[in-house]
Amino acid sequence: MPSSGSTLSSTNLQGPDTASTRNLFEAAMRNLLDAEQRAQVRHHVLLSIVGVVEGNAHYAGKRAQEDILLRVSIHHSVVGSEL
Numbered sequence: 001m002p003s004s005g006s007t008l009s010s011t012n013l014q015g016p017d018t019a020s021t022r023n024l025f026e027a028a029m030r031n032l033l034d035a036e037q038r039a040q041v042r043h044h045v046l047l048s049i050v051g052v053v054e055g056n057a058h059y060a061g062k063r064a065q066e067d068i069l070l071r072v073s074i075h076h077s078v079v080g081s082e083l
């Protein structure tokens with residue numbers, strides 16, 4: 001990843017069940033954050049879903065992404081879209 005001021009994350013993954021989907025989203029987010037750190041990205045924008053709750057596998061994955069992002073030191077924004 002070349003040096004960048006910001007990154008927009010709009011991950012859309014689906015596993016065979018909720019746990020697998022969460023794991024996919026978590027791994028993708030960690031990999032992206034690691035690449036951003038190496039590239040000295042200053043801001044991460046996560047595209048998520050308004051009012052996301054763990055009602056289905058995809059929502060559980062998006063919630064996992066938000067949880068990881070809230071625990072890191074990079075400046076970030078979570079933008080919720082409506083379906």
